Amino acid sequence: MKKRLPLWLLCGVMAAGGAVCGAQSAQDQLTVDAKLNQELVRLGGQLMLAGKAYEYDEHLADDIGPRLTGSANYEKAVAWAEDEFKQMGLKNVHGESWTIPATWEPEGVATARMIAPHEQALHLVSEGWSPSTPPGGVRGGVFYLDDASVEGVKAAAAKIKDSIVLVDGDSLRKHPGQPFGKLFDALDLLEGEGARALVLGLGAVNNAPSMVGVTDFKGTEANIVTANLGMEDTLLLKRLLAKGPVEIEFSFKNRIRKDVTVHNVVAEIPGSGDNGEYVIVGGHLDSWNPGTGAQDNGTGASSVLAVAQAIEALGLKPRRTMRFILFGGEEEGLVGSLRYAHAHAADAGKCVGDFVSDSGAEAPKGWYVFGRKDEADAVTVLKPLLTGLDAWNTTDSGQFTFSTDEGPFLVEGIPSFVLWTGVEKYMQLHHKPSDTFDKVDPRDLNLGVAVVGMTAYAFADSPTTLKHYSATEVEDELKGIKSLDEYKDMQAHGLF
Numbered sequence: 281m282k283k284r285l286p287l288w289l290l291c292g293v294m295a296a297g298g299a300v301c302g303a304q305s306a307q308d309q310l311t312v313d314a315k316l317n318q319e320l321v322r323l324g325g326q327l328m329l330a331g332k333a334y335e336y337d338e339h340l341a342d343d344i345g346p347r348l349t350g351s352a353n354y355e356k357a358v359a360w361a362e363d364e365f366k367q368m369g370l371k372n373v374h375g376e377s378w379t380i381p382a383t384w385e386p387e388g389v390a391t392a393r394m395i396a397p398h399e400q401a402l403h404l405v406s407e408g409w410s411p412s413t414p415p416g417g418v419r420g421g422v423f424y425l426d427d428a429s430v431e432g433v434k435a436a437a438a439k440i441k442d443s444i445v446l447v448d449g450d451s452l453r454k455h456p457g458q459p460f461g462k463l464f465d466a467l468d469l470l471e472g473e474g475a476r477a478l479v480l481g482l483g484a485v486n487n488a489p490s491m492v493g494v495t496d497f498k499g500t501e502a503n504i505v506t507a508n509l510g511m512e513d514t515l516l517l518k519r520l521l522a523k524g525p526v527e528i529e530f531s532f533k534n535r536i537r538k539d540v541t542v543h544n545v546v547a548e549i550p551g552s553g554d555n556g557e558y559v560i561v562g563g564h565l566d567s568w569n570p571g572t573g574a575q576d577n578g579t580g581a582s583s584v585l586a587v588a589q590a591i592e593a594l595g596l597k598p599r600r601t602m603r604f605i606l607f608g609g610e611e612e613g614l615v616g617s618l619r620y621a622h623a624h625a626a627d628a629g630k631c632v633g634d635f636v637s638d639s640g641a642e643a644p645k646g647w648y649v650f651g652r653k654d655e656a657d658a659v660t661v662l663k664p665l666l667t668g669l670d671a672w673n674t675t676d677s678g679q680f681t682f683s684t685d686e687g688p689f690l691v692e693g694i695p696s697f698v699l700w701t702g703v704e705k706y707m708q709l710h711h712k713p714s715d716t717f718d719k720v721d722p723r724d725l726n727l728g729v730a731v732v733g734m735t736a737y738a739f740a741d742s743p744t745t746l747k748h749y750s751a752t753e754v755e756d757e758l759k760g761i762k763s764l765d766e767y768k769d770m771q772a773h774g775l776f
């Protein structure tokens with residue numbers, strides 16, 4: 281058996297002597313000694329058998345309800361989470377405020393109907409961050425835009441003028457992999473081309489709305505009235521349009537408030553060491569409104585609270601500080617986590633890992649590691665423990681790289697992880713009215729929470745840590761997982 285010199289000690293000595301300690305060394309790995317192993321077993325057991333995530337999620341989803349960023353419900357969830365963290369005994373519990381350009385909440389129920397070729401009620405709601413319809417509503421002929429790109433809009437300009445423009449999944453698939461920013465660029469042009477409204481036919485089966493939001497990753501109000509139409513109604517309109525003109529009308533009222541203060545919630549378990557290093561355990565607290573956000577992201581937010589609660593309940597003292605963060609504004613484009621990362625950029629070098637949950641509560645498989653082999657190796661170090669949870673795998677899929685709150689930390693070179701779960705059932709309810717507490721399986725939820733807690737705690741307590749990536753290494757990483765275009769696009773939109 282080989283003995284490994286504790287290089288972090290050596291680094292300290294060399295640094296004191298004025299020498300530069302290289303970023304890359306044998307310390308760039310996770311180390312689980314006997315004490316840490318024992319603590320991880322206790323933590324995993326606590327979370328599986330006495331974890332509180334299910335109870336927290338019930339409160340968020342059923343008692344508080346939908347948590348649109350900046351809404352009264354959202355701030356109620358903020359106050360509740362702060363109170364819970366304080367009761368657990370966490371330190372430095374506080375809200376960190378930032379300003380969202382606009383908040384959005386529907387007032388009352390939308391009305392909608394097809395007028396021609398025959399009269400029929402339509403299943404339509406306001407899309408998130410849409411302005412209200414003008415007095416009397418919107419009425420006009422429907423034009424189906426089959427290519428939702430800047431080029432597609434320009435090519436169809438004559439038909440867009442004075443029309444209600446319908447965009448559906450097929451219009452988006454015309455340019456597969458088109459970054460969100462490019463889609464927003466295209467939709468932004470519709471108002472200038474004289475469209476009366478935009479109707480997104482991205483709803484789900486049974487004519488249920490599936491919210492997407494039409495902001496530009498910044499939480500601004502859309503520049504055009506935008507509705508969300510049910511799937512079956514969308515398909516009907518498309519079939520009828522193939523035969524002749526279709527006319528519809530609809531009306532809804534939204535409450536828009538400008539420049540609203542929103543809070544991220546931050547709480548800490550201080551590290552027993554004093555070198556300022558920390559891990560982040562995070563997830564977003566906000567949700568969409570048609571359901572109650574039980575799994576997007578009630579379960580993820582509850583995981584953050586439950587991990588903190590279990591560590592406190594066991595009296596564990598990690599070497600590094602564990603910082604628990606609940607973000608707002610994720611659904612409007614990672615706004616809360618971007619603001620947090622920007623505000624704490626000077627401190628980013630001390631963050632040894634961030635661990636985010638945001639894919640519902642199906643049984644976990646392991647972790648998204650975004651192309652970082654050292655992260656996959658770190659999960660392998662934990663495999664003997666995670667095997668018991670059937671969740672020791674990693675994936676390099678770049679499908680969700682900028683889909684949740686790890687993105688702003690990943691681009692700073694921080695080792696970043698997102699819990700990898702099954703999403704088969706989750707995608708059926710994602711952003712829909714059916715995202716409610718009755719779908720949550722407590723055992724599957726606890727499995728995921730245990731994976732998050734054990735992995736984050738291991739990073740907080742391991743004598744060694746992974747390195748930070750340089751800007752070039754981050755770009756190489758993103759290129760390897762086919763997420764570089766999306767990153768560049770977000771940079772071009774002023775987000776990073």
Ligand SMILES: [Zn+2]
Nearest residue numbers: 564576577638
């Ligand atoms: Zn989410």
